[in-house]
Amino acid sequence: MIKTWFEKFADNTTGQIIFFAAYVVLTTLGLFLLSDSVTAFLILLLSLLILYYLKLNIKIKWALGLLIIAVLVPFAASQGSSYQSFMDVGTLVLIYVAMSLGLNIVVGFAGLLDLGFIAFFAVGAYTYAIFGSTQANHFMPFGHYPLPGDTFWLFIPIGAIIAAIFGILLGIPVLRVKGDYLAIVTLGFGEIIRIVLNNMNKPINITNGPMGIPSIEPPRLFGIAIQNASQFYYIALVIFLFAIYIATRLEHSKLGRAWKAVRDNEIAAQAMGIPLVKTKLAAFAIGASFSGMMGSVFAAKQMYIDASSFTYLESTIVLVMVILGGMGSIPGVILGAAVVIILNNQVLTDISNTLTQLSASGVISVPDALSPAKMQRFIFGILLVVFALYRTKGLIPHKNRVFNVSKLKREAAAEKNKYKDDPEVEGSES
Amino acid sequence: MLQQIIQTLPQVLVDGLTLGFIYAVVAIGYTMVYGILELINFAHGDIFMTGSFVGAGMLFFLLSIGFMSSVPSLILFIIIILVAAIVTGVLGVGIERVAYRPLRRKNAPKLIALITSIGISFILEDAVRFIAELKTGNYILTAPPMFQHRFVLNVHSVFPFFNNATFQSSFLVVSIVTIIMLISLDIFVNRTKWGMAMRAVAQDRETASLMSINVNRVISVTFFIGSALGGATGVLFLIQYGTIDPYIGFILGIKAFTAAVLGGIGNIRGAMFGGILLGVLEMFAAANLSIITNNAMDSGYKDVFAFIILILVLIFKPEGLFGKAAVEKV
Numbered sequence: 084m085i086k087t088w089f090e091k092f093a094d095n096t097t098g099q100i101i102f103f104a105a106y107v108v109l110t111t112l113g114l115f116l117l118s119d120s121v122t123a124f125l126i127l128l129l130s131l132l133i134l135y136y137l138k139l140n141i142k143i144k145w146a147l148g149l150l151i152i153a154v155l156v157p158f159a160a161s162q163g164s165s166y167q168s169f170m171d172v173g174t175l176v177l178i179y180v181a182m183s184l185g186l187n188i189v190v191g192f193a194g195l196l197d198l199g200f201i202a203f204f205a206v207g208a209y210t211y212a213i214f215g216s217t218q219a220n221h222f223m224p225f226g227h228y229p230l231p232g233d234t235f236w237l238f239i240p241i242g243a244i245i246a247a248i249f250g251i252l253l254g255i256p257v258l259r260v261k262g263d264y265l266a267i268v269t270l271g272f273g274e275i276i277r278i279v280l281n282n283m284n285k286p287i288n289i290t291n292g293p294m295g296i297p298s299i300e301p302p303r304l305f306g307i308a309i310q311n312a313s314q315f316y317y318i319a320l321v322i323f324l325f326a327i328y329i330a331t332r333l334e335h336s337k338l339g340r341a342w343k344a345v346r347d348n349e350i351a352a353q354a355m356g357i358p359l360v361k362t363k364l365a366a367f368a369i370g371a372s373f374s375g376m377m378g379s380v381f382a383a384k385q386m387y388i389d390a391s392s393f394t395y396l397e398s399t400i401v402l403v404m405v406i407l408g409g410m411g412s413i414p415g416v417i418l419g420a421a422v423v424i425i426l427n428n429q430v431l432t433d434i435s436n437t438l439t440q441l442s443a444s445g446v447i448s449v450p451d452a453l454s455p456a457k458m459q460r461f462i463f464g465i466l467l468v469v470f471a472l473y474r475t476k477g478l479i480p481h482k483n484r485v486f487n488v489s490k491l492k493r494e495a496a497a498e499k500n501k502y503k504d505d506p507e508v509e510g511s512e513s
Numbered sequence: 514m515l516q517q518i519i520q521t522l523p524q525v526l527v528d529g530l531t532l533g534f535i536y537a538v539v540a541i542g543y544t545m546v547y548g549i550l551e552l553i554n555f556a557h558g559d560i561f562m563t564g565s566f567v568g569a570g571m572l573f574f575l576l577s578i579g580f581m582s583s584v585p586s587l588i589l590f591i592i593i594i595l596v597a598a599i600v601t602g603v604l605g606v607g608i609e610r611v612a613y614r615p616l617r618r619k620n621a622p623k624l625i626a627l628i629t630s631i632g633i634s635f636i637l638e639d640a641v642r643f644i645a646e647l648k649t650g651n652y653i654l655t656a657p658p659m660f661q662h663r664f665v666l667n668v669h670s671v672f673p674f675f676n677n678a679t680f681q682s683s684f685l686v687v688s689i690v691t692i693i694m695l696i697s698l699d700i701f702v703n704r705t706k707w708g709m710a711m712r713a714v715a716q717d718r719e720t721a722s723l724m725s726i727n728v729n730r731v732i733s734v735t736f737f738i739g740s741a742l743g744g745a746t747g748v749l750f751l752i753q754y755g756t757i758d759p760y761i762g763f764i765l766g767i768k769a770f771t772a773a774v775l776g777g778i779g780n781i782r783g784a785m786f787g788g789i790l791l792g793v794l795e796m797f798a799a800a801n802l803s804i805i806t807n808n809a810m811d812s813g814y815k816d817v818f819a820f821i822i823l824i825l826v827l828i829f830k831p832e833g834l835f836g837k838a839a840v841e842k843v
Contacts, residue, residue: 196624198631256828263553263627264827267770271820274767278820282813395763399631406628450647461639467632471625472615 099137106130107151114159121433124169125425127156135414135479153320157313171312172429174384177319178377180420181326183404184413185373188330190402191411191481192339193366194346196266199253199273200401203371205280205393206249207242207378209290211235212388215300221288232303238379239322246375247368249276254367258360261349273398281390295389302383315384322380326373330413333369335484342366343411396460400427403463406470409477418478426462431455516674518801523668523678525800526793531684531753533792534691538746539769540776540784541698542739548715548779549735551623555630556608557743558766559637560601562759564744565751566641568597569654572751576657586659590686594748598741605740606733608633614729634763642759653758656751660686687749694742695785701738702781711735715779764816768795771823777833787834795819 092098107130114123134148160169182204189197213219215235219228253272260268284292301308302318309315333339341362344352353359382388400423408419435456441447455462470477539561546554571593612629642652660683668675702708713721714731722728750765751757772791776783799815826833 194624196627256824260827260831262623263551264831266624266627267553267767268824268827270767271823275817275820278814278817282810285811399635402628402631458639458643460635461643464632464635464637464639468612468629468636471621471629471632472612475621475625 094138096138099139103130103133103137103147106133107155111155111159114156115162121429124156124160125429127151127159128421128425132418149324153317157316161313167312170316172425174312174316174319175428176421176424177316177323178381178384179401179404179424180417181319181323181377182374183401183408183416183420184326184330185370186401187370187405187411187413187416188333188342188373189366189370190405191409191416192334192342192346193363194342195363195366196263196269197367197370198266198270198395198398198402199276200269200370200374201393201395201398202253202273202276203246203249204374204378204381204397205276205390206246206371207375208382208388208392209280209296209378210242210245210375211238211379212296212299212382213289214238215383216296216298218288218291218296229300232300232308235300235302235379235383236304239376242375242379243372244375246378247372249375250367250369250371251364253371254364257367258363270395270398273393274395277390277393280393290390293389295387295391297387299382299386299388301386309383312384315380319377319380322376326376327413327417329369329373334413338362338365399467400463403466407466407477409480412477412479412481415477415479415481422478423463423466427459431459431462514804517804519674520676521800523666523675525796527666527678527680527684528800529793529796530789531680531687531792532796533789534687535746535750535753535765535788536769536772536792537785537788538691538694538742538749539765540772540788541695541781542743543766543770544773544776544778544781544784545711545735545739547773548781549711549718549732550613550617550626552613552626553630553770554739555627555766556612556633556637557739558762558764558769559634559641560605560608560740560762561743561747561750561765561769562757562762563604563637563641564597564601564747565757565761566645566654566747566759567600567744568593568748568751569656569757570648571596572656572659590659590748590752594690594745597748598745601744601747602737602741605736605743608740609733609736614732634766638759638762645759653756655756658755659683659752681753683753687753690745690749694745698738698742699781707731707734767823768816768819771819771826774823774826774831774833777835780833780835783833783835791819791822794822 092102107127110123110127110130114120114127117123130151131148134144134151137144139147156173157170160166163169182200185203186197186200189195189200214228214230215232215238216229219226219230253269257265257268257272280290281293283290284294290296301310303309309318341352341357342365344355344357345359345362349359352362385392401420404420404423405416406419407422408417409415435454438447438454539557542557542560543554546552546557572589575589575592612633613626616626616629645654646652660681662682664680664682666678666680669677702711710721710726710731711734713724713726714728714735718728721731747757750761768791769788772787773784774787775791776785776787778784795815795818798818799812802814803811
């Protein structure tokens with residue numbers, strides 16, 4: 084009975100809209116009134132997932148989704164004392180979504196397993212950090228540093244470009260190796276970048292070594308310094324939308340199809356005239372530029388960076404996002420990144436805090452070692468194993484675009500007929 | 514400058530050999546699994562780490578029941594290393610059963626198996642951290658000293674341009690045990706029936722199974738031996754360096770993999786040689802990097818060398834120093 088009801092509901096657009104509107108209004112109210120409740124926050128965010136599965140026009144979906152992310156969530160969260168921490172998690176989600184979209188291009192589309200992806204994020208972050216703090220004074224022969232916060236906006240594309248250059252630098256030697264060798268070479272590359280950043284405080288002090296770079300200038304927009312998480316949220320949101328736009332446009336473009344061809348069978352792809360080198364380098368460069376952009380945002384948001392934020396663990400976390408969501412599936416990767424970040428930064432910390440309180444009050448005793456906030460690796464490890472074994476395609480599996488074969492045939496036939504009638508065109512075409 | 518480097522050479526060699534022996538045995542675990550399954554078993558470094566923790570646990574346990582005072586430390590050491598080897602060997606077989614065999618049955622792409630092994634390595638790291646922290650309150654363990662007697666290798670009197678080298682008796686233990694392990698493994702692989710089966714499976718799994726070889730059992734045995742060797746090396750690491758934490762496995766694992774690649778992956782003797790070479794090179798870099806580059810780089814860069822060697826070998830000579838170049842058939 085439930086099934087038939089569900090099927091009916093799946094066909095009933097009006098019903099869906101009403102249901103969705105009610106859901107959004109209720110959950111917004113819920114978060115608004117129970118201002119500090121994490122559960123309410125999560126339930127409101129769940130509306131985005133529901134929206135994805137509704138049968139609506141794609142444009143309406145986007146408009147509604149934007150309305151929820153850009154207006155309702157910040158508004159409803161703004162009442163409580165944990166507003167900034169909610170927005171902080173939101174910003175992190177957006178940053179990591181853009182990054183995992185970048186990794187998705189490399190791993191999901193082009194099939195090149197990259198285990199050192201965080202290096203590009205580091206490159207982007209250090210690019211802004213060095214020039215946005217007094218650090219650049221140590222080695223730049225001219226100019227006065229820190230550069231004012233207004234230049235931050237320039238550093239988003241600069242970060243992207245420098246990360247892309249690094250992506251190509253990595254790509255050129257790496258193209259000669261394949262499969263798991265490629266994975267281990269990228270891992271080595273990521274570690275090299277981290278170690279070099281961690282040690283470049285002599286002979287010329289470029290990155291300030293293990294001390295990290297403190298007091299990075301906040302970005303400025305029309306003279307207002309952007310310092311709060313709630314303000315960074317909108318910067319990250321804009322780049323996030325840009326990243327989604329680029330990723331979806333690329334997926335079905337000529338380049339995107341070339342990536343997938345290379346992923347599925349390199350030799351066959353080459354035989355069909357796909358330039359392997361160019362295609363793979365483009366994947367590395369574009370994927371890297373996504374995380375380079377977000378790197379500058381990350382540096383500006385944290386106001387302090389050091390090499391310990393860019394370890395192998397972080398690379399793997401981004402990989403977990405892609406695997407969890409579904410390799411090659413853009414909505415999947417977005418969901419994967421959101422789940423991982425919210426789990427890591429909100430849910431686990433919350434459960435740990437609750438457990439600590441409970442043990443303090445003597446209800447149950449949970450040893451500190453078991454505190455879920457420390458169990459990151461364990462949880463991500465299990466996620467990786469379980470998804471690799473039982474659900475290789477991830478939460479939202481990738482779907483190939485469906486073409487209407489009969490329609491294509493008809494079009495092709497029409498095209499042929501047209502040329503038949505007009506022999507001149509045929510001659511010039513061939 | 515050159516004189517300074519030459520003077521310290523004996524000490525560098527002693528330290529490098531110690532590290533190199535450890536790399537060599539761990540590298541064998543990688544190379545055996547890769548030879549048979551063409552899989553980089555990322556979890557192997559963490560099996561090594563688990564072995565060192567099992568060893569430390571046994572050591573603490575035996576100390577607490579007052580076992581140590583009644584027997585010589587050599588016997589204690591043999592008991593510990595055997596227990597650690599068996600535990601990690603069984604662990605390795607279990608990991609293969611749970612995480613790799615289902616994928617093999619499904620004929621999943623190789624990258625998926627790689628991802629599973631990363632997951633397993635994370636699970637091991639955290640499980641060990643959790644247990645250690647629960648038992649001792651701190652996940653960084655320091656073992657009570659064993660084999661601490663210091664020797665001075667009097668090189669200076671023979672070759673006056675060298676300084677003397679000092680080493681602990683643990684260096685002797687590490688070298689002797691690794692040499693025993695390496696030789697017995699070599700005999701096992703080249704002289705016994707199981708070793709022959711293993712080589713057959715590595716060459717061609719399907720044909721081997723037609724020759725009435727139980728491929729799955731051979732793979733299990735391979736995992737057992739590789740992991741047991743790794744775990745035993747963990748104990749050696751413990752007595753040589755004293756301090757362990759759950760995260761030593763990752764970087765050491767990558768370096769051991771580098772050693773395996775350097776010697777030609779799939780080639781057991783190559784892995785032994787690659788490990789020793791890498792250990793000596795790394796110690797040399799750690800000791801002399803700041804002298805050579807005039808203080809521009811210090812020993813903080815020593816890990817970079819392993820990675821650079823890894824990348825260079827994979828790109829320019831992927832078959833390694835002793836491997837045969839594989840021809841890819843379309």
